[in-house]
Amino acid sequence: MVDNKLLPRLSQNLLEILNDEEYYDITIEVGSDPYVKVFRAHMVILNYRSPYLRRVLSTNKKKNDGTLAHIKLPNILPEIFQIVLRYIYGGKISLEEYDNSDIVKIMIAANELSFHELIPYLESFLIENKTDWVEQHFDLIYQMSYENDSFLELRKYCIDLISKEPNKIFNSRKIIYRNYSK
Template identity: 60%
Template sequence: MSTQFFSNLSRNYIEILEDSEYYDVTIEVGEDPNVKIFRAHMNILCHRSPYLRRALISNNKKNNNDGVLSHTKLPNILPEIFQIVLKYIYGGILSLDEENTSDILKMLVAADELILHELVDYLQTYLIENKADWLEKHFELIHRTSFQSNNLLELQKFCTEFMAKSPDKSFESLDFTSLPEKSLVSLLKRDDLRMKEIEVWEHVLKWGLAQNPTVTPDPVTWTDDEFKTMENSLQYCLPLIRFYSLSSKDFLGKVRPYKKLLKHQLYEDLLGYYLDFESEPSNNFLPPRNGKFDSKIVNLNIISLVSKWIDKIDAS
């Protein structure tokens, strides 16, 4: 049985950080006029942060290890935020009780830049479990921040779930057309997206047009090259549209004009489905969103047929 004395060890490492005599690294943090020079120790930084390890070793090679203090800059991090992160790096200590949520988010961004995986995971969980209301209130900032990184997966998941469950609220907070493709695709994959499928289709088209500002909104005027351009922009989105969930009226008026965006076989299958009430969806069609049907009682094909019968009654 081994005994661990982490408390004293942590305190001793904090004392090393505060000791101004034996440092061998200086770090310039922030941008004018808010800049501060921090003194630190290469061995500790290199073993705790892969980012700082690369930066410091690279600088050492440039200086040919000629005895000059290693120096690096972190212009994207505020000095007051780095002070907190540096204390974590040395002593594994982090207290968030008196920190405001916006600063905690800045800590997360700093930890991500410095490749501090443990801290990144902890801060994401802390924000989601303790500051969900604040995250929703500042959704545009949270969404933009999370999708600027490949490491903030939990925060990305939070954003996608919020958009799926509360699309009206989330779309009020951000410009839908500015969504990163990764975010849009994650949203379209969700079965619990609380939007009518025709609205999903219209939003996807609007997003595609925003990526191609030279293409006019009216598909009647599009050239073959413009259809190809839009198809390329939407190549990961189109397979996620639940076309079989649309009404016949919506398919005819709002999908058919864009038929050149769809794969030929898919369009032919859809056309046959909407023209022939006795036809069945293709085998690989996506079921309706939010639909929880017991396959032992109700077959999805029957649901689709009933939907078309209702369309026919409404049209008569």
């Protein structure tokens, strides 16, 4: 019998490990100049939580001389990686706390780090709770959904919106004049 009442304690303990400054064995440099931040983490947790990080870590293991492993993620903003790192350790994310544009950035980072279980959750949140914002930023959402094959629910939502309510699209701020043949 699995008792989900016990999972919050496990989640809290793992977040405490993330904040512990003693036992980390990897540093992660996130962002690009001039805004770069270095995070400390644990290879074993990263290895099991992200297929992308597992591949990176397999080629960048801790040295026997005691120096820490170090990886760089220049395409992710530090404040977004902080959110994702808390998700990696705690297994939860409270989207109500974040701006809609941050949720999109989290989704892009989740895609880059191969968090396939997180992407549908983020897409559903945007579609179900942020419909007005998605429609106001249709150009961004439409383009993003076609540039990333992982965002299939957003792509479907955009196609449905175009076919059912084209006036909303044509009256939006921008219209994308691209021919996507996917």
